[in-house]
Amino acid sequence: MAGQERVILHSDLNNFFASVEIALNPALEGKPLIVCGDPKERHGIVLAKNEEAKKYGIKTAETVYSALKKCPNLERVPSHFSEYKRYSRMVKEIYGRYTEKIEECSIDECSLDITESVALFGDGKEIAEKIRKEVREELGVTVSIGVSFNKVFAKLASELKKPDAVSVITKDNYKQIVYPLPVNEMLFVGGATEKTLASYGIKTIGDLAETEEELLVRLLGKRGRQLRVFARGEDNEPVKWQKTKEDLKSIGNSTTLSKDISSREEIKRWIYALSESVAGRQREADVGRANTVHIVVRDENLRDFTWQTKIPPTALCGDIAKTAYALFCQHYPLGAKVRMLGVTVSGFDYHIEQMTIGEVTGKKEYEKRERAENAVAKIREKYGYATLQRGIVLTDEKLNGLDIKGQKEEK
Numbered sequence: 329m330a331g332q333e334r335v336i337l338h339s340d341l342n343n344f345f346a347s348v349e350i351a352l353n354p355a356l357e358g359k360p361l362i363v364c365g366d367p368k369e370r371h372g373i374v375l376a377k378n379e380e381a382k383k384y385g386i387k388t389a390e391t392v393y394s395a396l397k398k399c400p401n402l403e404r405v406p407s408h409f410s411e412y413k414r415y416s417r418m419v420k421e422i423y424g425r426y427t428e429k430i431e432e433c434s435i436d437e438c439s440l441d442i443t444e445s446v447a448l449f450g451d452g453k454e455i456a457e458k459i460r461k462e463v464r465e466e467l468g469v470t471v472s473i474g475v476s477f478n479k480v481f482a483k484l485a486s487e488l489k490k491p492d493a494v495s496v497i498t499k500d501n502y503k504q505i506v507y508p509l510p511v512n513e514m515l516f517v518g519g520a521t522e523k524t525l526a527s528y529g530i531k532t533i534g535d536l537a538e539t540e541e542e543l544l545v546r547l548l549g550k551r552g553r554q555l556r557v558f559a560r561g562e563d564n565e566p567v568k569w570q571k572t573k574e575d576l577k578s579i580g581n582s583t584t585l586s587k588d589i590s591s592r593e594e595i596k597r598w599i600y601a602l603s604e605s606v607a608g609r610q611r612e613a614d615v616g617r618a619n620t621v622h623i624v625v626r627d628e629n630l631r632d633f634t635w636q637t638k639i640p641p642t643a644l645c646g647d648i649a650k651t652a653y654a655l656f657c658q659h660y661p662l663g664a665k666v667r668m669l670g671v672t673v674s675g676f677d678y679h680i681e682q683m684t685i686g687e688v689t690g691k692k693e694y695e696k697r698e699r700a701e702n703a704v705a706k707i708r709e710k711y712g713y714a715t716l717q718r719g720i721v722l723t724d725e726k727l728n729g730l731d732i733k734g735q736k737e738e739k
């Protein structure tokens with residue numbers, strides 16, 4: 329491969345929520361601790377735990393009740409998401425001393441391209457060690473950092489040793505370090521994939537790297553080819569640092585109707601179409617779930633009305649549309665004409681909420697619907713909007729060739 333070898337860091341803050349709680353209240357240091365929605369609520373769910381709590385076998389997502397059975401004098405603190413976000417920002421400021429090429433993977437993980445920083449600050453390991461020290465000394469939380477020549481291996485390296493550690497995977501040692509690891513340690517290898525691979529004797533990352541491409545493509549389609557590329561250390565995905573998802577406060581779409589309409593059925597179809605494009609953009613922007621739905625309605629006299637409501641966090645078109653339509657029915661007089669309609673979502677959680685969804689069954693159901701919507705999105709991506717329309721919009725011919733204007737609202 330031509331060009332300079334890249335130097336990529338993957339940083340992963342250790343027990344992040346619990347660590348922030350301890351940094352804010354040092355009296356908790358050394359005690360087994362969990363972060364939970366409501367510490368007094370025994371049906372509440374463990375959102376995070378520290379090393380000491382781990383020693384009692386306490387797991388994320390189990391109930392506070394069951395955690396207390398394992399460790400009766402467990403410290404319980406409520407979550408403070410704004411503090412986690414603040415710490416996450418401060419940690420990124422430290423990364424920013426060494427590079428501006430920072431991709432935020434989640435609230436506690438970032439990918440950094442420091443290829444051009446090496447000449448100034450020392451090699452990958454040296455820079456990682458500096459960051460590790462500064463994060464601990466200045467903020468009182470710890471980070472595990474992986475150093476490698478691509479993103480996938482840097483992420484793998486960050487898992488090798490924690491907390492408060494740096495691990496390096498190089499072109500010289502990756503076969504010794506990476507190849508013996510079980511295949512599910514690699515990004516994007518989930519349960520089903522793991523099973524398929526295992527039935528062909530592919531158990532380690534090394535097995536995957538050395539399997540014929542044809543076989544993997546036959547087993548897993550295009551993804552098989554990509555996984556093989558990852559396993560062989562040939563990933564060249566760039567660190568996506570220009571993305572400023574933090575600045576994205578809301579995502580909305582609106583449309584002016586070709587004639588004023590008042591039929592609830594028609595309005596419902598438009599709301600679904602708009603919601604679908606909103607959910608699609610939400611997915612693309614990778615901002616996680618939204619907890620607020622807004623609608624704007626312009627009447628025939630060009631007066632605008634807006635309403636909004638909070639909902640359980642979602643990135644699903646179905647949820648957005650249902651809420652938007654309910655808002656409309658609740659507030660807009662029956663029979664009144666509509667000139668323009670808009671649907672907007674806001675209150676993104678940047679993926680941190682996934683740990684706060686308490687009801688496991690609700691979560692499963694959500695994931696099922698998410699998979700269905702993702703499948704629809706993929707087909708759309710390939711064949712365009714008109715190919716696969718949700719049942720509700722199917723009957724409306726006007727939606728073919730629909731031109732919905734997207735607008736990003738930044739604050």
Ligand SMILES: [Mg+2]
Pocket residue numbers: 340341342343344436437
């Ligand atoms: Mg972490």
